[in-house]
Amino acid sequence: MPMVNSPVSSPIREIVDPQTNARIDEGLPRKQEEFQLSPGTPSIRTTHFAWNRAGGAEAQRVFFQLLVNNNKLLELVDYVICNTFHEIESPVLSLFPKLLPVGPLLSGQTLGKRMGHFWPVDTTCVEWLDEQPANSVVYAAFGSLTVLDRRQFEELALGLELSRRPFLWVVRPDLTNEISAAWLDGFRERTMGRGRMVSWSPQQRILAHPAVACFLSHCGWNSTLEGVCNGVPFLCWPYLSDQFLNESYICNVWRIGLSLIPDEKGTVPREQIKEKLEELLGDEGMKARALMLKDAARRSVGEGGSSWKNLKSVVDAMRD
Structure with a gap:
C-alpha cells in the first residue's frame, strides 16, 4: 500500500531547500534578505520564515526543528497530495517530484449545514x-x-x-x-x-x-x-x-x-x-x-484535467 501525506498549506512550505538552509543557523536567519527557490516561485523574506513568528529564539528553534523532522518524514512517503493545481504552482511542484496537486479541493455547498466552523455562520x-x-x-x-x-x-x-x-x-x-x-x-x-x-x-x-x-x-x-x-x-x-x-x-x-x-x-x-x-x-x-x-x-479538476489525472493515479496505485 502506498504511503501518502497531505499537507494543508501550499506545497512550497513543505520544501526545506538548500537555499533556505544556507540562510539560517539553528532556525534563526543569519541576516535579513529576500530570495527565490527558483524562477517563477514566490520571493521569500528571511524575516517571514514560518517559524520566526513562534515567539522567542528558543521557541523558533523548536518550531524549525519540527519542520525539519516533518520534511525528513516526507522522504519516506510515495506521494504528497497537495491542495493546489499545476497551473498556479508548476515551478514549485517541479522541485519535488513526489508532490501531486489534486486541487483545488473546496467543500461542497449542497451538503446541508457545514461542520467545523468556529462561530455561528450568519447567512x-x-x-x-x-x-x-x-x-x-x-x-x-x-x-x-x-x-x-x-x-x-x-x-x-x-x-x-x-x-x-x-x-x-x-x-x-x-x-x-x-x-x-x-x-x-x-x-x-x-x-x-x-x-x-x-x-x-x-x-x-x-x-x-x-x-x-x-x-x-x-x-x-x-x-x-x-x-x-x-x-x-x-x-x-x-x-x-x-x-x-x-x-x-x-x-x-x-x-x-x-x-x-x-x-x-x-x-x-x-x-x-x-x-x-x-x-x-x-x-x-x-x-x-x-x-x-x-x-x-475549473479545468484542472474536470475530467481529464491535471488534478483529475493525479488523483486518479493515486487511487489506481492504492487499488493495485
Missing part, C-alpha cells in the same frame, strides 16, 4: 449582498487566528469608511478586545446602508457572489484558493506563517492582488487602505488575470 449577509450592485462590495475577512490591536482595528474600519464602497466585514468576537461598544456603534451608524459586519460568514458563497469586487484577506491558503477559484482580486494583509508566501504568489507571481504595507509603527493606515482599494478595483488587468485563474482551476 443573512448573502441576502444583503443580493441587494448590492454587481462588482461593488469589498469583502474583508482574516481567518480564525488574526488579532488586531485597537489602533489597527480602528484604522481598518476607518479605511473601509473612507473608501465609500459597500463592504462586508467578518469581525470575529476575538478579532480584538480593545474596542468599546460605543466606538463600534458610531462606526455602524456612519456606514449604515453600505456596510455590514458579521461574526462569521459562508465564505465560499460570499466569494462566488456577483456583488463581490475584491477580497481583503489574511492570505491563508484555504482563503487564497477560494478567492482564486472565484476569480476575485485580493488586497493582501498576511499575519503569520505561510501567509506571506501566499501574498507573494498573489501579488508577484499571479499578479491578481496588491499588498498593504505597515508603517514604521507596524500599522496599516486608513489612507493606504482607501488608496489601495481604489487602485485594485480600477485595474482591469488584475480582474482579467483572476478570471483566467478561475477558469484554469
